[in-house]
Amino acid sequence: MFLCSSLAQAAYRLDLSPGVTEVSRKIYTLHHMVLWICIAIGIVVFSVMFYALVKHRKKAGARAAEFHENIWVEIGWMVVPLLILVALAIPATKTLLFMHDTEESELSVKITGYQWKWKYDYMGDNFGFFSELSTPQEAIQGKKEKGEHYLLEVNHPLVLPVHQKIRLLVTSNDVIHSWWVPAFGVKQDAIPGFINEAWIKIEKPGTYRGQCAELCGRGHAFMPIVVVAKTATDYQKWLSEQKLASLTIDLSSRTLEWLQREGKAIYEKNCMTCHQGTGEGVPGAFPALKGGRVATGPIKQHIQTVLWGVEGTAMQAFKEQLNDVELAAVITYERNAWGNDVRVQHNKTEPLVQPADIQSYLKKQ
Amino acid sequence: MRTGERPKGVIRWITTTNHKDIGTLYLVLAFILFFVGGSMALVIRTELFAPGLQWVDPDFFNQMSTLHGLIMIFGFLMPSFVGLANWQIPMMIGAPDMALPRMNNLSFWILPFAFLLLASTLFIEGPAPNFGWTLYPPLSTTYGPDSTDFLIFSIHLMGISSIMGAINIIATILNLRAPGMSLIKMPIFVWTWLITAFLLIAVMPVLAGSVTMMLMDRHFGTSFFNAGGGGDPVLFQHLFWFFGHPEVYILILPAFGVISEILPTFSRKKLFGRTSMIYAVGCIALLSFLVWAHHMFTVGMPVAGELFFMYTTMLIAVPTGVKVFNWVATLYRGSITFEPPMLFALAFILLFTIGGFSGLMLAMVPADFQYHDTYFVVAHFHYVLVPGAVFALFAAIYYWLPKWTGRLYNMHIARWHFWLSFLAVNLLFFPMHFLGLAGMPRRIADYALQFAEFNRMASIGGFTFGIAQLLFIVVVIQCILRGPRTTSRVWEGSHGLEWTLPSPAPYHSFAIPPKIE
Numbered sequence: 035m036f037l038c039s040s041l042a043q044a045a046y047r048l049d050l051s052p053g054v055t056e057v058s059r060k061i062y063t064l065h066h067m068v069l070w071i072c073i074a075i076g077i078v079v080f081s082v083m084f085y086a087l088v089k090h091r092k093k094a095g096a097r098a099a100e101f102h103e104n105i106w107v108e109i110g111w112m113v114v115p116l117l118i119l120v121a122l123a124i125p126a127t128k129t130l131l132f133m134h135d136t137e138e139s140e141l142s143v144k145i146t147g148y149q150w151k152w153k154y155d156y157m158g159d160n161f162g163f164f165s166e167l168s169t170p171q172e173a174i175q176g177k178k179e180k181g182e183h184y185l186l187e188v189n190h191p192l193v194l195p196v197h198q199k200i201r202l203l204v205t206s207n208d209v210i211h212s213w214w215v216p217a218f219g220v221k222q223d224a225i226p227g228f229i230n231e232a233w234i235k236i237e238k239p240g241t242y243r244g245q246c247a248e249l250c251g252r253g254h255a256f257m258p259i260v261v262v263a264k265t266a267t268d269y270q271k272w273l274s275e276q277k278l279a280s281l282t283i284d285l286s287s288r289t290l291e292w293l294q295r296e297g298k299a300i301y302e303k304n305c306m307t308c309h310q311g312t313g314e315g316v317p318g319a320f321p322a323l324k325g326g327r328v329a330t331g332p333i334k335q336h337i338q339t340v341l342w343g344v345e346g347t348a349m350q351a352f353k354e355q356l357n358d359v360e361l362a363a364v365i366t367y368e369r370n371a372w373g374n375d376v377r378v379q380h381n382k383t384e385p386l387v388q389p390a391d392i393q394s395y396l397k398k399q
Numbered sequence: 400m401r402t403g404e405r406p407k408g409v410i411r412w413i414t415t416t417n418h419k420d421i422g423t424l425y426l427v428l429a430f431i432l433f434f435v436g437g438s439m440a441l442v443i444r445t446e447l448f449a450p451g452l453q454w455v456d457p458d459f460f461n462q463m464s465t466l467h468g469l470i471m472i473f474g475f476l477m478p479s480f481v482g483l484a485n486w487q488i489p490m491m492i493g494a495p496d497m498a499l500p501r502m503n504n505l506s507f508w509i510l511p512f513a514f515l516l517l518a519s520t521l522f523i524e525g526p527a528p529n530f531g532w533t534l535y536p537p538l539s540t541t542y543g544p545d546s547t548d549f550l551i552f553s554i555h556l557m558g559i560s561s562i563m564g565a566i567n568i569i570a571t572i573l574n575l576r577a578p579g580m581s582l583i584k585m586p587i588f589v590w591t592w593l594i595t596a597f598l599l600i601a602v603m604p605v606l607a608g609s610v611t612m613m614l615m616d617r618h619f620g621t622s623f624f625n626a627g628g629g630g631d632p633v634l635f636q637h638l639f640w641f642f643g644h645p646e647v648y649i650l651i652l653p654a655f656g657v658i659s660e661i662l663p664t665f666s667r668k669k670l671f672g673r674t675s676m677i678y679a680v681g682c683i684a685l686l687s688f689l690v691w692a693h694h695m696f697t698v699g700m701p702v703a704g705e706l707f708f709m710y711t712t713m714l715i716a717v718p719t720g721v722k723v724f725n726w727v728a729t730l731y732r733g734s735i736t737f738e739p740p741m742l743f744a745l746a747f748i749l750l751f752t753i754g755g756f757s758g759l760m761l762a763m764v765p766a767d768f769q770y771h772d773t774y775f776v777v778a779h780f781h782y783v784l785v786p787g788a789v790f791a792l793f794a795a796i797y798y799w800l801p802k803w804t805g806r807l808y809n810m811h812i813a814r815w816h817f818w819l820s821f822l823a824v825n826l827l828f829f830p831m832h833f834l835g836l837a838g839m840p841r842r843i844a845d846y847a848l849q850f851a852e853f854n855r856m857a858s859i860g861g862f863t864f865g866i867a868q869l870l871f872i873v874v875v876i877q878c879i880l881r882g883p884r885t886t887s888r889v890w891e892g893s894h895g896l897e898w899t900l901p902s903p904a905p906y907h908s909f910a911i912p913p914k915i916e
């Protein structure tokens with residue numbers, strides 16, 4: 035029993051997984067077909083080659099033959115491979131046409147790639163959320179043990195119902211990413227300004243993991259995908275809970291300590307990869323926040339930069355990514371950390387930003 | 400200029416117009432860059448030795464993988480085969496030199512500056528290019544570091560150099576063949592270079608154009624690749640791979656030529672199906688213009704496009720198969736010996752074919768959706784380029800080095816070089832097939848725990864391979880300094896004009912063209 039399971043595990047790691055959708059199983063079959071054809075051709079060709087290398091060695095007394103062409107043999111080894119290719123092309127074409135059939139879907143989810151997280155929008159239900167890596171930094175740095183799902187775990191997995199045809203609309207907010215879950219047989223590039231379509235029909239409830247497949251910058255290794263497939267009833271229950279939760283955010287004022295503490299956590303998740311933990315940025319690439327013009331200047335400009343980003347640079351718009359409380363917290367943190375509070379005072383502006391400030395800023399827009 | 404008037408020292412090498420000198424310069428530069436690009440690969444393998452971030456920042460990791468790719472392709476493989484062409488083509492067609500010797504000097508001397516410019520990106524403020532050698536926008540345009548502009552100009556310089564080199568090779572082959580050497584009698588290595596040179600002239604301008612469009616997008620307000628301004632990031636991918644796929648054949652066709660020269664020598668038997676070999680190379684070259692989109696099946700193409708590119712890609716398997724079958728038929732009933740050039744050539748056939756098989760698998764669009772951008776692809780193209788093109792290069796140097804230096808090299812160390820390289824290259828790249836199938840994306844600085852074992856194997860293979868290459872340098876230096884003198888034929892089964900010259904080949908050869916029956 036133990037041997038069996040460890041063998042199964044080993045086999046899984048050597049090969050594609052058959053997956054849990056009709057598409058992924060069709061791909062799996064095709065993959066095996068072409069793999070075995072290659073292995074068969076390889077055995078034939080290499081056997082002849084090694085036979086010659088052993089039998090026709092000069093040391094073994096071989097004398098070179100004179101022949102150096104034969105039109106029929108040459109035509110033969112053009113025609114036979116051509117026939118094999120046709121035999122491969124037929125099932126490949128059928129599978130491809132099946133994959134491209136995006137009609138009659140019951141549910142649409144928009145997937146947007148961000149540097150370096152995913153956003154999922156449930157199109158019919160008017161709600162969505164961000165999904166980002168939940169592996170702690172300490173585990174990556176080797177200061178803490180790595181868990182079973184190291185780098186393949188997120189804070190909010192995408193939840194989908196089983197046995198429903200789901201249309202995926204894939205796009206990006208910044209650079210090209212690629213949404214890939216091997217168990218579904220879906221890999222679709224997320225291209226800024228364009229929307230790509232794919233579809234899935236999951237057959238088994240469970241948790242499925244994947245990763246961004248297109249190089250998207252510094253955090254490319256750190257934007258995994260986790261999908262939890264639920265039965266129709268569980269899915270409906272989850273959906274109503276989510277909608278309720280998104281309506282109730284406490285917008286009351288907070289203390290400076292609270293905002294700084296929360297803001298630090300948000301900073302480390304969203305800002306630190308570019309602006310660094312020290313707030314010093316990367317010269318020539320990402321500007322410093324420590325003593326920076328925006329972080330120690332007028333509040334309005336600081337809010338504006340964080341909410342809308344800076345066009346033509348890597349600075350993203352965070353308005354959709356963070357809620358008003360989170361925005362207030364991270365801005366407050368940036369205005370107080372790394373000795374910025376001194377500069378803020380010197381510039382005669384406010385160190386503290388409350389959720390209400392964000393709301394009044396947005397009202398004036 | 401007669402031999403006596405030749406300047407000495409550094410000035411000789413800067414002002415030389417001699418094809419042998421320039422061939423040597425190309426090869427020396429190529430091998431310097433081989434070790435530079437190889438060290439970068441070892442930085443990558445060191446970080447990937449175990450899960451977690453141990454040695455380098457992920458952004459520096461991306462810089463390493465970008466520069467490794469660019470340097471190995473443009474700095475090592477292309478110049479090394481141009482070096483071979485410079486040394487060999489005039490000697491193999493009975494010409495006194497290249498047709499345009501001054502341009503030859505210029506096309507080499509541009510290169511060191513191109514690579515200094517590229518290397519300088521590591522030392523200026525801000526990151527070096529960190530978006531992969533494929534330069535996809537918007538990561539390389541809107542999000543690219545300042546050093547991207549250096550990269551663009553460096554690529555322009557490399558392009559100018561390659562185009563001049565290609566023009567020179569075509570002019571030499573078409574105009575300077577010895578009387579009686581018709582095109583069809585021409586050695587197969589020269590044939591493959593003739594076709595390669597046309598590929599270069601056709602596609603290098605496309606690359607130059609694409610990077611210029613990047614430059615315009617970055618600084619002059621255009622939006623070729625920016626959807627916000629009405630452009631399309633995928634347009635860049637089409638342009639890049641319209642260059643990039645023929646580029647792959649630019650790297651491998653001269654390697655085919657080398658193998659087709661070496662096998663007959665050490666099998667003591669004529670190349671099987673010589674004419675069909677030439678047609679096969681021509682077919683591969685033509686088809687290479689019709690397959691570019693197979694690098695980008697996941698960008699969201701119409702199904703008709705995916706089918707077209709799948710069929711054309713599968714078709715390439717036919718002429719490639721013909722080449723492999725003909726090589727095996729050449730060996731069959733020969734009288735085979737295993738000198739170092741032959742060992743590398745045989746390993747080429749074996750391992751290049753494995754790369755060909757994974758290429759056929761990647762052509763199947765539905766399966767490509769799983770393979771694309773994983774380590775399966777990394778395994779595939781490294782099998783084609785390392786035990787493919789690089790082994791062919793070693794085979795060529797071990798084959799012709801005695802002709803160039805007039806001395807034999809230490810066969811014993813060369814055999815060690817071969818066997819270590821052969822074992823290490825498989826330990827390095829074979830596990831990558833499994834990593835890709837198990838779901839490891841390429842170009843990631845850190846990975847999930849189930850990928851740990853195969854990554855460790857690959858890293859050990861990588862370091863072994865790197866160390867093995869030091870043996871090659873030992874063999875070459877020892878040969879130049881202390882190798883025993885050799886004959887003009889060098890190898891028992893050698894054939895062709897270059898072997899009629901004394902060893903070492905005189906500085907000026909075939910001043911009077913030889914007669915060919």
Ligand SMILES: [Cu+2]
Pocket residue numbers: 147150210211212246247248249250254257
């Ligand atoms: Cu990504």
